[in-house]
Amino acid sequence: MPKSSGESSLQPLKRFKKIPVYVVEEHNEALQFIYSAIGGKKLPCEGTTLLHFDSHPDMLIDRKLKGEDARAGRNLLPLLQIENWIVPAAAAGYLGRVVWLRPPWATQLADGTRAVRVGDHPRTGLLRVDCKEPYYMSDALYSNELINERKFTLTVAEVPNPTQQKSDDELQKLVDTIDLSQPYVLDIDLDFFSTANPFLSLYDSIKLYDLLEPIFNFELPENDDVFTVEKVVESRERQLAELEHIFEHLDEHGNLLTYGGGKTELYTKVSALVDAVTKEAEKLGDAPDWFAVFAGGCTRDQGGLPHHISTEQEMRDMIKESLLPLLLRLPAPVLVTVARSSDDGYCPKHQVDLIQSLVLQILKEVYDIDDPALHYLTVNTN
The missing domain is CATH 3.40.800 (Arginase; Chain A)
Incomplete structure (x- = not known):
């Protein structure tokens, strides 16, 4: 130490x-x-x-x-x-x-x-x-x-x-x-x-990286006073925690059929993404790498990598x-x-x-x- x-x-x-x-x-x-x-x-x-x-x-x-x-x-x-x-x-x-x-x-x-x-x-x-x-x-x-x-x-x-x-x-x-x-x-x-x-090439034929942006989008606070920033950060934490929970379920089960979380707006957006990614993965003869998809989404804030x-x-x-x-x-x-x-x-x-x-x-x-x-x-x- x-x-x-x-x-x-x-x-x-x-x-x-x-x-x-x-x-x-x-x-x-x-x-x-x-x-x-x-x-x-x-x-x-x-x-x-x-x-x-x-x-x-x-x-x-x-x-x-x-x-x-x-x-x-x-x-x-x-x-x-x-x-x-x-x-x-x-x-x-x-x-x-x-x-x-x-x-x-x-x-x-x-x-x-x-x-x-x-x-x-x-x-x-x-x-x-x-x-x-x-x-x-x-x-x-x-x-x-x-x-x-x-x-x-x-x-x-x-x-x-x-x-x-x-x-x-x-x-x-x-x-x-x-x-x-x-x-x-x-x-x-x-x-x-x-x-x-590297995330640009992940299911690039369906432009996955662009599809992730509205799901993982982050809006900056209107001003930088401590109270406003902390409220925005608390909201962002809830958003990231929910997305992590959803994608952990996908990584384990491959779909959202048995997902026990709330059917929120985020859930709806990810559900639509699941269909597109699953179809593309089937074309490639592969199973979706949901952990990689989540990791790519986490880089989509503020313009991407x-x-x-x-x-x-x-x-x-x-x-x-x-x-x-x-x-x-x-x-x-x-x-x-x-x-x-x-x-x-x-x-x-x-x-x-x-x-x-x-x-x-x-x-x-x-x-x-x-x-x-x-x-x-x-x-x-x-």
Whole structure:
């Protein structure tokens, strides 16, 4: 567990002989190496900065995650998924600052710097944040009431596309915004350079992703006063809970014939969707993957996930002309984590190996790194 800020700030840190690089498949698997570095006194016990290159913030919270579980050290790791691994580490105090560097096509969070409170909802014990941005409200993760709280600083900034011909002054402005002056972790998701929305291809002949939008739709509150926001979030929580219940029934039974919940407006909308999906699945000689349908629906709020398949030249330019000059202006990290994100379709499979080789080559040019530990080759091999 993190120590007090006074104790952790005085504790001398050990150094790696060379900067380790860990390559994982699913992005949440990177956190184990950060925790190991903290345990090995290579990173401070609290307040580490995460410099996060990604087409996705990965800063949601599992709506059912308890705050006490977030503070349970490595016992937290099996509870995490790719979209929700960062904030729980901040809730435990291990991360004190997160810098999300986004490509131009990723706009899930507004640019700028803000302080975010994260802690336990006093009545449920569930982990929540006090951030009113749509990214959090649409997942019913906002609460103004928090106990066992921590604060972390969130900075969001765009890494310009090389074709925008940014000047050295503008690059320096980005460096100043990042403002790294303490031990930090460099974290790169390869889908930063080319990203797909895998749900677009799910029963695409019936345009399922579009059909999910009116079912999972979320309306932002008219104003951002605490009372209004909390009422909207409570309503959203009920909506998501009902949809989860419906789709759990579908996943178990394949239909809604024995569904015991209320025949609400949401139920009616999903029933119509069930008919369309079932017919399409039968054409494909398959059974519907209702869990995937629900997961896709949960991404339909606020315009859906980013989708930008880069050309090979675009990828090379981004790595050589955006990533490289930026890293050259920043201090060296304590360690580097790299996520492939290809098995789940976010980084296109036909591009991921090339992107990985180019990124690792740049890391070797900039830093004195150890041979990359290809963690993804030792797990998920079945």
